[in-house]
Amino acid sequence: xxxxTPTPTADAPPDRFGHAVHAEAAELExxxxxxxxxWAAAAVVVFxxxxxxxxxxxxxxLEWDVVxxxxxxxxxxxxxxxxxxxxxxxxxxxxxxGVLVAVMRLSSNxxxxxxxxxxxxxxxxxxxxxxxxxxxxxxxxxPQLELGVPxxxxxxxxADTNAVVGPMTAxxxxxxxxxxxxxxxxVRGGIASVxxxxxxxxxxxxxxxxxxxxxITLPQAMRVIVPPMGNETVTMLKSTALVSVIGxxxxxxxxxxxxxxxxxxxxxxxxxxxxxxxxxxxxxVGQFFLERKYGKGHGTTASMGQRWLGRGVTR
Amino acid sequence: xxxxxxPEAPTEPMVEAVGVRKSFGRTEVLKGIDLAVRPxxxxxxxxxxxxGKSTFLRCINHLxxxxxxxxxxxxxxxxxxxxxxxxxxLKPREVAAKRREIGMVFQRFNLFPxxxxxxNIMHAPVLVRGESRRAAxxxxxxxxxxxxxxxxxxxxxxxxxxxxxxxxxxxxxLAMKPPLMLFDEPTSALDPELVGEVLDVMKGLAGEGMTMxxxxxxxxxAREVADSVYFMDDGVVVESGxxxxxxxNPRHERTRAFLSKVL
Numbered sequence: 001x002x003x004x005t006p007t008p009t010a011d012a013p014p015d016r017f018g019h020a021v022h023a024e025a026a027e028l029e030x031x032x033x034x035x036x037x038x039w040a041a042a043a044v045v046v047f048x049x050x051x052x053x054x055x056x057x058x059x060x061x062l063e064w065d066v067v068x069x070x071x072x073x074x075x076x077x078x079x080x081x082x083x084x085x086x087x088x089x090x091x092x093x094x095x096x097x098g099v100l101v102a103v104m105r106l107s108s109n110x111x112x113x114x115x116x117x118x119x120x121x122x123x124x125x126x127x128x129x130x131x132x133x134x135x136x137x138x139x140x141x142x143p144q145l146e147l148g149v150p151x152x153x154x155x156x157x158x159a160d161t162n163a164v165v166g167p168m169t170a171x172x173x174x175x176x177x178x179x180x181x182x183x184x185x186x187v188r189g190g191i192a193s194v195x196x197x198x199x200x201x202x203x204x205x206x207x208x209x210x211x212x213x214x215x216i217t218l219p220q221a222m223r224v225i226v227p228p229m230g231n232e233t234v235t236m237l238k239s240t241a242l243v244s245v246i247g248x249x250x251x252x253x254x255x256x257x258x259x260x261x262x263x264x265x266x267x268x269x270x271x272x273x274x275x276x277x278x279x280x281x282x283x284x285v286g287q288f289f290l291e292r293k294y295g296k297g298h299g300t301t302a303s304m305g306q307r308w309l310g311r312g313v314t315r
Numbered sequence: 316x317x318x319x320x321x322p323e324a325p326t327e328p329m330v331e332a333v334g335v336r337k338s339f340g341r342t343e344v345l346k347g348i349d350l351a352v353r354p355x356x357x358x359x360x361x362x363x364x365x366x367g368k369s370t371f372l373r374c375i376n377h378l379x380x381x382x383x384x385x386x387x388x389x390x391x392x393x394x395x396x397x398x399x400x401x402x403x404x405l406k407p408r409e410v411a412a413k414r415r416e417i418g419m420v421f422q423r424f425n426l427f428p429x430x431x432x433x434x435n436i437m438h439a440p441v442l443v444r445g446e447s448r449r450a451a452x453x454x455x456x457x458x459x460x461x462x463x464x465x466x467x468x469x470x471x472x473x474x475x476x477x478x479x480x481x482x483x484x485x486x487x488x489l490a491m492k493p494p495l496m497l498f499d500e501p502t503s504a505l506d507p508e509l510v511g512e513v514l515d516v517m518k519g520l521a522g523e524g525m526t527m528x529x530x531x532x533x534x535x536x537a538r539e540v541a542d543s544v545y546f547m548d549d550g551v552v553v554e555s556g557x558x559x560x561x562x563x564n565p566r567h568e569r570t571r572a573f574l575s576k577v578l
Contacts, residue, residue, distance in 0.1 A: 200378055201425035201484075205439035205491060206415035208408055215442065219429050 066267035070258075071274065079254030080275050082168075086240045086250060090175035091233050097176065098183025103213060105188055116184070123181035129242050131178055135170035136246030171243035171250075179236060186228045190221030223294045230287030234280050241276075251275055327390055329354045329495055329526045330375060336383035337370060344370050346550040347384065352543075354494070357527045359537040359558075362547035363573060368530045369422075371547070372499050375528065376417040377410050388417060388495060415443060418488030422500040424480045426472040432459065432483045433468035436490045444491070451490075458486035462516050478509030482516055489520075496520065498529040534578055538562055546570045 056062060070076055104116035123131070134141075139161040148155035165173070194217050202212035244253040255268040330352040337345035344367045352358045360368040373379040374386060377394035385402075386393045394410050395402040405413075427435050436455035440446040446454075459465055462482040472480050481501055488496060498517065502510040514536050521527060521540045531537060537544050538558045545555040546565070554567050562578070565571045 195425070197421060197423055197425035198427065201419075201421065201427070201487075203378060203411070204376055204414060204417070204419035204421075205487070206411050206443045207439065208411045211442055215438070216427055220427075 061266055062270060063264065063267045066264055067270050067274075070255075070264075070268060070271045075254050075258065076251070076271060076275070079249065079251035080279070082249045082254075083237065083240045083251040083275075084279070086171055086175060086243065086248070087233065087237045089172055090179050090240075091229075091236055093172075093176035094179025094183045094232075094236075095229065097180035098187050099218070101180055101184035102187035102191060105184065106191060120181045120184055123178050124185075128174070128178050128239060129245065132171065132174040132242050133245060135165065135174040136167065138165050138170065167243070167247045168249065170246055171240075171248040175236065175239065175243070179232065182232060183229065186232070187221065187225055189228075190223075190225035191217055193224045194220045226290050226294050227287070230283065230290065233287075234283050237279055237283065238276060241272075326353050328352055329356075330358075330386075330388055330528060332371075332375075332384065332386045334384035335371065335374060335381050335386050337367075337374060337379060337381050344550050345374070345381070348547075348550075348552055350545060350552065350555075352526060352528060354526050355524045356542040357521045357525075357529065357540050359541040359544045360528065360530045360547055361532070361534070361537060361544060361573075362553075366547040367550045368547045369499050372497050372528060372530050375497055376414050376419055378419075380404065388413075411443075415439075415491050416493050416495065418491060418493035418496040420481070420484050420488055420496065420498045420501050422503050424472070424477070424484045424504070426480055426484055426487070428472050430471075431468060432464070432470050432472070432475070435472070435483060436487045439487070440490050454490060455486070458489055459483070461489075461519075462486045463512065476509060477505045478512045481505065481513045485513075485516055485520075495526045495528070498527065498531070500530050500532065502531070502533055532577060534562060534574075546573065548573070 057064070101116045101119055104112040105120075107113055107116075142161055145157075145159050145161050145164055146155050147157040191213075198216055198220065199212060202216045207216070240248070240250045241252040243250055244256055247253060251272055255272045259265045259268040328351040330350065332348050332350040335345055335348040336343065348367075348371055350358070350371075360372065362368050370379055374381050375388065375393060380394060391413065392402065393413065394405055396405055397403075426432075427438065430438060433452060433455045436458055437448065437451040440451045440454065441448055456465070456468060459467055462485055464479060464482055464486070467475065467479070467483075472483070475483065485501075501517070502513050505513065510533070514533060517527070517529070517536070518540055529536075529541070541558050543555060544558050544561045546553045546561060546567075546569075548569050553569050554561060554565065561570065562574065565574055
């Protein structure tokens with residue numbers, strides 16, 4: 001970058017202090033610091049990556065033609081649909097439940113607080129995979145589901161567990177109930193980030209606690225809640241693969257059931273990987289726009305390109 | 316401790332505090348506050364920071380509960396119901412209903428940043444009193460005009476100066492048509508050149524006969540507008556009286572020491 005001051009000619013007369021050097025200085029170019037190390041590092045990375053991609057492309061075990069054959073097969077597309085459905089349903093239930101559990105946690109009622117704490121403690125404290133297997137094998141624990149009064153013989157409703165809770169229901173239950181626990185912690189953090197003065201002002205105006213939470217606190221908490229919830233959605237999309245252990249018909253289950261028969265394990269897994277990457281990339285784009293919406297008036301107006309370059313503007 | 320300054324008047328006090336006590340943990344921050352404010356009066360609470368004046372103000376609309384004594388507004392106990400010789404704390408919903416009659420303005424404005432100026436003012440009338448949006452919007456426009464901000468309906472708080480935000484906050488409190496207004500250091504967070512515009516609005520309110528309790532460091536405002544001034548220090552009312560009495564002829568050493576620093 002060269003200096004933008006108008007440059008006098010080299011034989012300009014000296015200024016009134018007789019410093020001819022000033023005229024020369026105006027012509028000097030500024031040179032930004034050159035990061036030669038970065039160029040060298042980039043060259044090494046490009047070289048190694050190209051080598052790795054080249055080996056992948058030429059590896060006969062990947063069987064790219066098989067990948068291409070299966071990428072848009074019906075059963076794969078159906079698996080993608082189920083994976084998306086599981087993600088959306090689990091995130092919707094998880095978010096609504098998370099808000100409820102978070103509000104319970106912040107309640108002045110010790111019973112609600114205790115319930116909320118216990119819920120989060122259990123569902124965050126055990127592996128998701130274990131929870132999925134548990135729901136999948138619920139019939140082994142309770143062969144019959146009954147609705148009645150505990151400790152009595154009064155039964156209002158009764159049903160065979162396996163008839164009510166199939167693999168799909170079990171998958172949704174496991175993913176949603178687990179997500180509720182994580183969403184609750186995120187929402188709680190968001191609520192805590194809202195200035196106490198907001199609650200004072202709402203109370204002083206005569207709003208009930210529920211009104212203040214719904215119309216004042218939660219809308220402001222959204223700015224803090226949205227980014228990690230976007231993260232949770234990406235995580236959820238990948239976690240749906242875990243329901244393959246109970247035959248959940250998701251994307252991974254779909255490709256597994258085919259490679260179990262034709263032994264094309266690697267190409268079919270590559271098909272799944274391509275779809276997961278495509279979906280998570282799409283979600284990241286959606287997250288960017290959501291963050292921009294809720295960041296309004298807070299100076300988080302960096303463009304997507306700026307964010308990639310790590311030059312996000314925060315005021 | 317000195318008695319309330321003005322002579323006995325036939326009207327019931329709008330705010331009456333008798334021996335109000337309050338502790339945060341083991342620290343007693345209010346050690347028996349007596350105070351009376353008659354309708355239409357402006358009362359200023361002055362004193363060093365940490366003296367308990369803001370806490371006492373927050374007790375008046377039950378943003379803080381009290382641990383002892385009696386505190387009533389318009390003849391009704393604040394936040395409690397008397398049964399025999401006991402005070403039972405009210406349910407949050409009942410407290411919320413009582414707070415509608417007490418407007419409050421905060422040091423840090425506490426406007427709702429996600430709502431426009433007009434929406435800030437309309438929020439409680441629509442949500443709490445069930446007014447129509449149209450009526451609330453008209454009232455908001457009138458109130459904004461009254462605080463000198465006509466035409467700023469669509470501005471978000473972040474687009475307004477501190478003085479403008481505080482005036483919107485006053486308009487927001489007035490929208491509930493409260494007979495009593497509480498001001499908690501309303502000009503302390505403002506740049507010096509913006510203090511005047513907020514004090515002018517408050518003087519206007521006082522001139523219209525609004526009952527006001529004002530925690531403030533603005534001695535000029537107290538002298539000009541207040542009917543009575545209370546000097547608080549270390550959780551007690553050290554002395555009280557008319558502005559002239561208290562600000563110019565303080566009887567207590569602590570009052571004199573405080574005033575010598577701020578005047």
